[in-house]
Amino acid sequence: MKDRIRNSMLMEKIITAEEAAELIKDGMTVATSGFTPSGYPKAVPMALAKRVREKNENIKINLITGATVGDELDGELSRAGIINKRLPYQTNKSIQESINRGDMEFVDQHLSHVAQNINYNFIEKIDIGIIEAVEITEEGYIIPSTSVGISPTIAQKAERIIVEINTSQPLELKGIHDIFTLENPPHRKPIPIIHCSDRIGTEYIPLDKNKIAGIVITDIIDNTRPLSPVKDIHKRMAEILMEFLEFEIKKDRIPKELLPLQSGVGSIANAVLAGFLDSKYENLQFYTEVVQDSIIDLIDRGKVCCASTTAITPSPEYLKRIYENISEYKKRIILRPQEVSNNPEVIRRLGVIAMNTAIEVDIYGNVNSSNVLGGNMMNGIGGSGDFARNAYISIFFTESTRKNGNISTIVPMVSHHDHTEHDVDIIITEQGIADLRGLSPKERALRIIENCTHPDYKPQIKEYFSLALKRKGGMHIPILLDKALSWHYRLDIYETMKE
Amino acid sequence: MKDRIRNSMLMEKIITAEEAAELIKDGMTVATSGFTPSGYPKAVPMALAKRVREKNENIKINLITGATVGDELDGELSRAGIINKRLPYQTNKSIQESINRGDMEFVDQHLSHVAQNINYNFIEKIDIGIIEAVEITEEGYIIPSTSVGISPTIAQKAERIIVEINTSQPLELKGIHDIFTLENPPHRKPIPIIHCSDRIGTEYIPLDKNKIAGIVITDIIDNTRPLSPVKDIHKRMAEILMEFLEFEIKKDRIPKELLPLQSGVGSIANAVLAGFLDSKYENLQFYTEVVQDSIIDLIDRGKVCCASTTAITPSPEYLKRIYENISEYKKRIILRPQEVSNNPEVIRRLGVIAMNTAIEVDIYGNVNSSNVLGGNMMNGIGGSGDFARNAYISIFFTESTRKNGNISTIVPMVSHHDHTEHDVDIIITEQGIADLRGLSPKERALRIIENCTHPDYKPQIKEYFSLALKRKGGMHIPILLDKALSWHYRLDIYETMKE
Numbered sequence: 001m002k003d004r005i006r007n008s009m010l011m012e013k014i015i016t017a018e019e020a021a022e023l024i025k026d027g028m029t030v031a032t033s034g035f036t037p038s039g040y041p042k043a044v045p046m047a048l049a050k051r052v053r054e055k056n057e058n059i060k061i062n063l064i065t066g067a068t069v070g071d072e073l074d075g076e077l078s079r080a081g082i083i084n085k086r087l088p089y090q091t092n093k094s095i096q097e098s099i100n101r102g103d104m105e106f107v108d109q110h111l112s113h114v115a116q117n118i119n120y121n122f123i124e125k126i127d128i129g130i131i132e133a134v135e136i137t138e139e140g141y142i143i144p145s146t147s148v149g150i151s152p153t154i155a156q157k158a159e160r161i162i163v164e165i166n167t168s169q170p171l172e173l174k175g176i177h178d179i180f181t182l183e184n185p186p187h188r189k190p191i192p193i194i195h196c197s198d199r200i201g202t203e204y205i206p207l208d209k210n211k212i213a214g215i216v217i218t219d220i221i222d223n224t225r226p227l228s229p230v231k232d233i234h235k236r237m238a239e240i241l242m243e244f245l246e247f248e249i250k251k252d253r254i255p256k257e258l259l260p261l262q263s264g265v266g267s268i269a270n271a272v273l274a275g276f277l278d279s280k281y282e283n284l285q286f287y288t289e290v291v292q293d294s295i296i297d298l299i300d301r302g303k304v305c306c307a308s309t310t311a312i313t314p315s316p317e318y319l320k321r322i323y324e325n326i327s328e329y330k331k332r333i334i335l336r337p338q339e340v341s342n343n344p345e346v347i348r349r350l351g352v353i354a355m356n357t358a359i360e361v362d363i364y365g366n367v368n369s370s371n372v373l374g375g376n377m378m379n380g381i382g383g384s385g386d387f388a389r390n391a392y393i394s395i396f397f398t399e400s401t402r403k404n405g406n407i408s409t410i411v412p413m414v415s416h417h418d419h420t421e422h423d424v425d426i427i428i429t430e431q432g433i434a435d436l437r438g439l440s441p442k443e444r445a446l447r448i449i450e451n452c453t454h455p456d457y458k459p460q461i462k463e464y465f466s467l468a469l470k471r472k473g474g475m476h477i478p479i480l481l482d483k484a485l486s487w488h489y490r491l492d493i494y495e496t497m498k499e
Numbered sequence: 500m501k502d503r504i505r506n507s508m509l510m511e512k513i514i515t516a517e518e519a520a521e522l523i524k525d526g527m528t529v530a531t532s533g534f535t536p537s538g539y540p541k542a543v544p545m546a547l548a549k550r551v552r553e554k555n556e557n558i559k560i561n562l563i564t565g566a567t568v569g570d571e572l573d574g575e576l577s578r579a580g581i582i583n584k585r586l587p588y589q590t591n592k593s594i595q596e597s598i599n600r601g602d603m604e605f606v607d608q609h610l611s612h613v614a615q616n617i618n619y620n621f622i623e624k625i626d627i628g629i630i631e632a633v634e635i636t637e638e639g640y641i642i643p644s645t646s647v648g649i650s651p652t653i654a655q656k657a658e659r660i661i662v663e664i665n666t667s668q669p670l671e672l673k674g675i676h677d678i679f680t681l682e683n684p685p686h687r688k689p690i691p692i693i694h695c696s697d698r699i700g701t702e703y704i705p706l707d708k709n710k711i712a713g714i715v716i717t718d719i720i721d722n723t724r725p726l727s728p729v730k731d732i733h734k735r736m737a738e739i740l741m742e743f744l745e746f747e748i749k750k751d752r753i754p755k756e757l758l759p760l761q762s763g764v765g766s767i768a769n770a771v772l773a774g775f776l777d778s779k780y781e782n783l784q785f786y787t788e789v790v791q792d793s794i795i796d797l798i799d800r801g802k803v804c805c806a807s808t809t810a811i812t813p814s815p816e817y818l819k820r821i822y823e824n825i826s827e828y829k830k831r832i833i834l835r836p837q838e839v840s841n842n843p844e845v846i847r848r849l850g851v852i853a854m855n856t857a858i859e860v861d862i863y864g865n866v867n868s869s870n871v872l873g874g875n876m877m878n879g880i881g882g883s884g885d886f887a888r889n890a891y892i893s894i895f896f897t898e899s900t901r902k903n904g905n906i907s908t909i910v911p912m913v914s915h916h917d918h919t920e921h922d923v924d925i926i927i928t929e930q931g932i933a934d935l936r937g938l939s940p941k942e943r944a945l946r947i948i949e950n951c952t953h954p955d956y957k958p959q960i961k962e963y964f965s966l967a968l969k970r971k972g973g974m975h976i977p978i979l980l981d982k983a984l985s986w987h988y989r990l991d992i993y994e995t996m997k998e
Binding site for chain 2: 085087099100101102105106107108109110113117120121122123124184185186188189190191192194195251252253255259260343344345348349350351366371373374375376377381385389390392415416417418420421422423425437438439440441442443472473474475476477478479481482484485486488489492
């Protein structure tokens with residue numbers, strides 16, 4: 001353990017997960033490391049859930065993380081009924097059920113806002129922070145593991161800190177991180193990143209070691225998610241993207257070596273990035289919040305010069321691959337705090353091409369990326385708003401139908417708005433692409449209906465738009481107030497959007 | 500004229516407004532100076548409209564400006580039926596009628612996006628640029644007048660430039676501007692503003708003088724708008740804001756000397772700022788897009804250390820006051836390009852307190868700032884999104900009712916979404932304040948209903964929310980898909996939202 005805890009005084013702070021869990025009391029706000037289930041604490045939350053279940057305790061805590069964490073944390077605590085309020089993002093099935101049963105309050109936030117909301121004292125004071133680490137340095141500083149997220153802010157702001165040293169996370173991760181925190185206004189300075197590969201901070205998270213309340217040793221591996229196999233329609237979307245990029249370069253709208261890419265979380269995003277594997281593009285740059293399998297493949301193929309991110313989120317199989325050759329990946333990957341990876345300042349400056357996935361899109365170009373049927377929370381907005389609003393070009397992908405064709409993802413009006421017409425440049429479905437730049441709402445509608453809608457829904461959406469034009473054609477955005485949400489209402493009652 | 504056109508060769512380029520207007524042909528895209536009707540060209544568009552009317556010509560152009568321009572441009576051209584497409588913002592009655600009759604396409608954009616959309620070649624190539632100036636320097640550079648807007652970008656990107664030298668604009672405006680343009684990615688650098696008062700550019704807009712197609716001399720004054728008298732309910736909103744700021748300082752959430760302020764356009768915004776006149780705050784800083792009357796009053800009272808903006812937009816009376824004492828105001832006011840005044844990078848870095856006006860707000864915290872009844876365009880989103888998303892605190896003001904109480908501005912669901920739940924921290928009506936930070940949707944609804952709704956609508960909105968909870972209480976955001984827009988539907992048919 002000496003190579004994991006380099007300060008001998010701190011060795012005395014080693015405690016069991018159960019002892020650490022005892023520090024967590026009813027009413028506390030707990031903030032943890034972790035982003036898109038990587039680098040989150042595992043042993044302490046499991047011990048806490050176990051105790052609560054066994055003793056039938058009635059405690060409630062608020063839980064703040066960087067973004068998604070694994071089932072050992074979100075799943076265990078929500079099933080044990082311990083979470084009162086959760087923010088800012090989640091993907092766990094158990095926690096989603098709790099949120100949509102009304103058992104838990106969930107606050108959905110732009111991921112670039114989380115650290116500053118803590119720093120500005122806008123959300124609850126953090127009583128306990130739990131940070132997964134690969135090492136604690138001589139000075140008591142923390143070398144985080146596979147994500148950074150909001151850990152530097154937790155280290156600064158939490159009353160007390162529990163460190164989970166995870167021996168399944170290789171020590172060789174040291175050096176992959178670039179920790180830079182932002183001062184509060186009026187003392188904030190420019191973030192000096194002008195290339196994705198710029199390192200501007202330290203390899204460690206500074207921490208006052210007196211705040212360490214306990215160190216827990218564990219070897220539970222990151223419970224990352226396997227990705228669905230690449231579907232043909234996703235391949236089609238990737239092809240459409242490649243054609244689009246080539247066209248844009250020809251039109252002198254994108255430099256021929258491209259610009260830094262961002263890609264969201266999940267199977268579609270991963271499949272789309274796989275489209276770059278056999279492309280002509282070399283020296284790809286990523287300025288993104290997650291590194292999924294495709295980026296690893298692209299690195300292996302020698303196509304990536306730099307991937308700046310706040311988390312490595314490979315499938316279990318790819319995680320092994322990374323661990324086996326970490327020193328090579330370290331040359332290409334930089335892990336930053338999410339207030340830097342997702343910062344509008346850097347995203348807009350670098351000119352990031354943003355690629356995110358939509359739940360549904362409407363004919364006027366608004367995007368829902370968080371709530372089904374207007375209010376059933378899936379995961380949250382995540383970083384999509386940080387990137388879409390500030391991107392050089394903001395692209396959204398969605399399959400044109402879901403649930404065996406009972407849902408059209410192109411609708412008269414989205415049932416929940418995450419990205420407005422002002423933030424959406426390009427929509428890609430397996431049917432085609434709609435380039436919305438410089439178009440008025442009516443022009444957008446024509447293009448989205450024509451290019452992106454599934455043939456099964458085309459007559460129905462054309463009928464809505466024709467009627468809207470007929471009744472309300474004078475309006476800037478023709479909308480039928482009594483019918484705009486009728487497709488969702490039908491889906492809710494009859495389980496299909498089809499008329 | 501020698502002190503207005505300092506290069507004798509350029510003197511030869513003086514032409515009449517009619518001759519300049521001849522350069523504008525069917526199908527062209529014309530971009531002009533002007534922002535919140537200040538500093539826009541007047542003589543040439545009036546000459547163009549006159550010609551088209553007199554000769555019964557059938558021509559159409561696309562018109563791009565910084566933001567609002569005066570009736571001499573938007574009014575004249577839209578009444579003459581010349582405009583095919585207009586972007587990114589407008590407030591003129593004639594043009595609004597054209598847009599909402601479907602006679603004209605309007606593209607509503609974040610004001611920070613306009614210059615880069617031109618630079619990235621995302622919108623039409625600019626055939627002719629028309630820039631109002633107080634002076635053309637020896638080098639052929641332009642000293643703009645009362646606004647900067649997108650003029651530096653027009654100077655760079657337009658094929659040919661017409662300069663309107665406006666002798667009603669005092670030469671003493673020279674020195675008030677700070678022109679700094681952004682490179683396209685991947686060459687963009689940090690914007691080196693760390694205090695509102697930082698000057699980072701030149702006093703002039705660089706221009707290749709060979710591009711000057713003509714110089715027109717005019718003396719038509721900026722057609723700025725008078726503000727409505729301050730109403731009691733606006734005073735009440737200002738009081739609520741003052742109480743809020745004091746509370747935040749006490750809670751250690753805002754520094755006691757405050758942070759830079761932004762305030763939107765219009766009478767409510769102006770009235771709210773007037774609340775600072777008798778406040779204890781000194782050395783106020785503004786990082787904003789418009790300087791209206793209240794800021795002038797605050798400067799006169801010695802309460803402002805710096806007002807960074809892209810336009811001076813006083814009422815006619817206040818404009819005179821500024822002209823009479825321009826050298827004093829120049830010490831406090833800086834006019835920047837809108838890609839700098841509205842840039843997320845600087846807004847987030849400085850920690851701007853953003854104060855904007857909403858058309859309506861819903862119980863979950865979404866804001867409509869552009870379209871009445873879901874699609875009748877008022878002015879556009881303007882800069883409100885640039886500021887709200889990146890603010891330290893994002894505040895929205897609205898009167899709780901309009902149209903003699905027939906409209907409640909607090910509704911079950913906004914009929915158009917400009918600012919989502921993720922971007923709205925505080926809502927203030929004359930009824931009270933709802934602080935939404937760190938709240939889940941259901942918690943937000945309770946607070947907005949209780950604190951901000953007009954008593955006449957409180958039972959009705961409570962009934963909606965109760966029913967939503969009863970039927971859909973399990974949802975993260977309880978929404979009744981068949982009733983969410985029913986208030987607007989009722990208003991559309993029966994001219995009242997009242998049941």
